[in-house]
Amino acid sequence: MSKILAKTLYDKLWDAHYVTDIDGEGLLFIDRHLIHEVTSPQAFDGLNQKGRRVRRPDLTIATMDHSISTRSTSLDACGPKNALQLRTLIENCREHGVVLYPVGDDNQGIVHVMGPELGLIQPGMTVVCGDSHTATHGALGTLAFGIGTSDVEHVMATQTIRQSKAKNMRVRFEGILSEGVYAKDLILALIGEIGHDGATGYVIEYAGSAIEALSIEGRMTICNMSIEAGAKAGMVAPDTVTFEYLKGRPNVAKEVDFHALVSRWSSLKSDPDAIFDKEVVIDVSTLAPQVTWGTNPGQVVGINEPIPYLSELISTSEKDAAKKAFDYMALTEGEVLSNLPISHVFVGSCTNSRIEDLREAARIASKGHVAKGVKAIVVPGSVKVKQQAEKEGLHHIFQAAGFEWRLPGCSMCLGMNDDILGEGDRCASTSNRNFEGRQGRGARTHLVSPAMAAGAALAGHFVDIRTL
Amino acid sequence: MEPIIEVTSKAIPLTGNNVDTDQLLPKQFLTEISRTGFGKHLLHDQRYLDDKEQVPNPACVLNDEAYKGAKILLAGENFGCGSSREHAPWAIADFGISVIVAKGFADIFYANCLNNQLLPVCLPANIVDALMMMCSDDPSIEITVSLKHQRVMCGDVMATFTIAAHHRVNLMNGVDKIGRTLQDLSVIEDYEAKYLAGSSV
Ligand code: SF4
Numbered sequence: 216m217s218k219i220l221a222k223t224l225y226d227k228l229w230d231a232h233y234v235t236d237i238d239g240e241g242l243l244f245i246d247r248h249l250i251h252e253v254t255s256p257q258a259f260d261g262l263n264q265k266g267r268r269v270r271r272p273d274l275t276i277a278t279m280d281h282s283i284s285t286r287s288t289s290l291d292a293c294g295p296k297n298a299l300q301l302r303t304l305i306e307n308c309r310e311h312g313v314v315l316y317p318v319g320d321d322n323q324g325i326v327h328v329m330g331p332e333l334g335l336i337q338p339g340m341t342v343v344c345g346d347s348h349t350a351t352h353g354a355l356g357t358l359a360f361g362i363g364t365s366d367v368e369h370v371m372a373t374q375t376i377r378q379s380k381a382k383n384m385r386v387r388f389e390g391i392l393s394e395g396v397y398a399k400d401l402i403l404a405l406i407g408e409i410g411h412d413g414a415t416g417y418v419i420e421y422a423g424s425a426i427e428a429l430s431i432e433g434r435m436t437i438c439n440m441s442i443e444a445g446a447k448a449g450m451v452a453p454d455t456v457t458f459e460y461l462k463g464r465p466n467v468a469k470e471v472d473f474h475a476l477v478s479r480w481s482s483l484k485s486d487p488d489a490i491f492d493k494e495v496v497i498d499v500s501t502l503a504p505q506v507t508w509g510t511n512p513g514q515v516v517g518i519n520e521p522i523p524y525l526s527e528l529i530s531t532s533e534k535d536a537a538k539k540a541f542d543y544m545a546l547t548e549g550e551v552l553s554n555l556p557i558s559h560v561f562v563g564s565c566t567n568s569r570i571e572d573l574r575e576a577a578r579i580a581s582k583g584h585v586a587k588g589v590k591a592i593v594v595p596g597s598v599k600v601k602q603q604a605e606k607e608g609l610h611h612i613f614q615a616a617g618f619e620w621r622l623p624g625c626s627m628c629l630g631m632n633d634d635i636l637g638e639g640d641r642c643a644s645t646s647n648r649n650f651e652g653r654q655g656r657g658a659r660t661h662l663v664s665p666a667m668a669a670g671a672a673l674a675g676h677f678v679d680i681r682t683l
Numbered sequence: 684m685e686p687i688i689e690v691t692s693k694a695i696p697l698t699g700n701n702v703d704t705d706q707l708l709p710k711q712f713l714t715e716i717s718r719t720g721f722g723k724h725l726l727h728d729q730r731y732l733d734d735k736e737q738v739p740n741p742a743c744v745l746n747d748e749a750y751k752g753a754k755i756l757l758a759g760e761n762f763g764c765g766s767s768r769e770h771a772p773w774a775i776a777d778f779g780i781s782v783i784v785a786k787g788f789a790d791i792f793y794a795n796c797l798n799n800q801l802l803p804v805c806l807p808a809n810i811v812d813a814l815m816m817m818c819s820d821d822p823s824i825e826i827t828v829s830l831k832h833q834r835v836m837c838g839d840v841m842a843t844f845t846i847a848a849h850h851r852v853n854l855m856n857g858v859d860k861i862g863r864t865l866q867d868l869s870v871i872e873d874y875e876a877k878y879l880a881g882s883s884v
Contacts, residue, residue, distance in 0.1 A: 234867075234870060234871055234874040235867060235870045235871075235874070237849075237863065237864060237867060238849040238852060238853070238863070239847065239848055239849035240847075240849050242864065242867070242871075244871070244874060244875065244878060253713050253714075253768075254767065254768065254769070256716035256717075257716065257717065257718045257769070260716070260717070260718075265861075265862075267861070281713075282713070282714060296714035296715075297714050299714075299716065300714050300715075300716055303716050345767060345769075346766075346767055347765065347766050347767040347791055360791075361767040361791055362767060362791065362794070363767050363768070363769035363772075363791060363794060363795035363798060364718075364769040364795075365769060365795065365798035365799065365860075366794065366795075366798065368861060369860060369861050369864065372861045372864075372865065373861065373864045373865060373868075373871060374871065374875075375864060375871055377860065377864065379847060381790075411701055411761060411764065412701075412760065412761040412764065412787065412789070415761070415787070415789065415790060416790065442765075442791075445761065445764065445789060445790065447790050510701075511701050511703075511764075532700050532759075532760060535699070535700070536700055536701065539699065629705075629710045629766075630710055631710045631711070631713060631714070648703075648705065648765060648766075650703045650705045650706065650765060651705070651706060651728065652705060652706065652709055652728045653705045656709075656728055656734070
């Protein structure tokens with residue numbers, strides 16, 4: 216008798232969605248396909264040219280997020296090119312029968328914020344989107360990953376995707392977070408530890424006592440940045456926190472059916488003896504708030520530590536990357552970031568624009584006023600987040616402290632609209648990428664948690680929020 | 684799509700690791716709704732001193748006339764990391780490149796290359812460094828990348844590379860992946876029927 220192999224959560228989700236093998240690759244069924252204006256037009260165009268249709272419009276959901284204005288709900292607010300792209304999405308969705316939540320709709324938002332909010336994403340699903348931060352949805356116990364436009368077209372036409380199986384990695388965050396340390400700090404610390412490509416070829420399952428203690432919002436922040444470690448996807452096994460989050464959301468079954476779902480979802484976890492190809496354990500109890508100093512998210516330190524000296528870096532490629540980053544970021548080795556003046560603050564993006572993030576930022580913002588010479592904006596992740604924040608009066612706190620309160624969208628995370636930084640601007644940003652030019656040509660981005668961003672806004676430089 | 688079997692050409696040495704898709708094709712060019720014409724914007728920030736692309740940066744290797752017509756790009760570690768934007772490989776292909784030889788690739792970018800008949804070849808760092816050195820010293824030097832034999836050759840350097848068999852076959856035949864998957868539509872429908880009945884979850 217052959218022994219039944221213990222499986223990881225990823226193995227289980229893979230097996231449940233495995234349709235067949237095509238030319239040596241797995242063909243996986245996709246439960247949810249999220250689309251937006253930037254990576255879909257060429258896919259629709261490809262379909263139309265071949266006379267193909269979106270096979271399962273009922274499993275496809277569209278919104279507008281990347282190239283919209285955060286000051287106006289007019290499609291024309293960011294110029295004719297953005298407007299054409301947005302109108303093309305409207306036209307394509309109408310033509311193919313896909314539900315679209317456009318600007319101005321109550322359900323609109325950053326694709327990775329509005330999807331879970333509407334209960335569209337549920338444990339055990341496969342979720343794809345033409346956006347690399349699709350891993351966000353893994354926080355609900357799904358296999359979720361970003362794809363390019365050719366694969367968007369493939370999913371549209373077939374409701375499946377071709378995949379080679381990734382390896383399994385488990386990251387355990389153990390211990391209790393100290394005050395002022397958040398999910399964002401955990402994921403930044405992990406990327407700092409394993410490197411910007413430390414998880415390339417893997418799907419990460421996040422586990423450990425610190426993950427169990429986190430809200431779904433916090434878990435989303437962590438899963439979101441899995442791609443910044445190179446991982447294909449990140450996920451957390453569903454538990455009571457997950458079930459509570461889903462209960463009562465639109466698109467989620469009610470009452471008896473909900474209980475049936477919960478009992479099914481409860482089996483979605485790695486077997487106790489499942490083997491991971493790689494395992495990393497991080498003790499979070501001594502972790503300080505993190506700040507990136509370089510031009511990739513792995514170049515990160517605790518706020519209480521100096522940035523590295525070149526002599527401390529081991530490999531030549533690390534040294535070269537650091538030299539290049541020091542140059543771009545106008546920093547010198549061994550410098551302490553807490554004295555570094557900043558010019559901009561951005562609280563937003565699919566990493567940190569959910570209600571919990573805004574509450575933490577507002578808590579700090581209520582302690583003072585944005586420093587002279589600093590421009591600070593808060594961009595909620597979705598209309599629902601904005602409404603909730605306004606119900607709680609957070610917008611008044613932000614505005615009284617000198618922050619601008621904007622409409623939902625991707626905004627300064629990538630600057631496809633007019634929320635863009637200039638040459639030499641230095642920004643404390645709650646987004647996920649500090650790449651050269653990401654927020655504007657020659658602009659310098661430091662990734663931090665929402666509370667750290669708010670703290671920097673008040674002080675005009677980075678501060679250890681634990682001391683505020 | 685054009686099959687790829689073997690490419691012999693000059694090669695552009697693009698030094699540095701972690702060249703991300705934001706650098707390869709910055710966001711201001713993502714508003715296009717077609718797949719073509721991105722080549723002129725490839726590596727925009729490094730390649731032009733101005734935003735209007737009127738003033739080429741002489742220090743950027745893409746502007747070096749000596750490499751004109753090159754079909755091979757040499758790159759460092761974790762090439763194409765970051766966003767899933769397929770506009771980045773579209774720009775590389777539109778620039779005239781058909782093979783990227785790198786020390787490593789980011790996952791989504793790798794898949795995007797394959798979907799665009801762009802051959803990603805991963806080689807050990809010391810070999811890529813040697814090739815970069817040779818091509819910087821003498822830009823006219825040609826590299827041969829044979830997908831058929833899974834081999835890269837340049838002067839005394841000879842290295843083999845691995846690529847999944849199905850990717851190799853697809854690139855060598857230039858297959859329409861969607862068309863191929865749709866041949867199995869009935870299998871998908873069978874799966875779907877069972878899945879919806881709840882038996883496979
Ligand atoms: S907020 Fe940023 S990372 Fe998230 S989907 Fe938008 S552009 Fe992508």
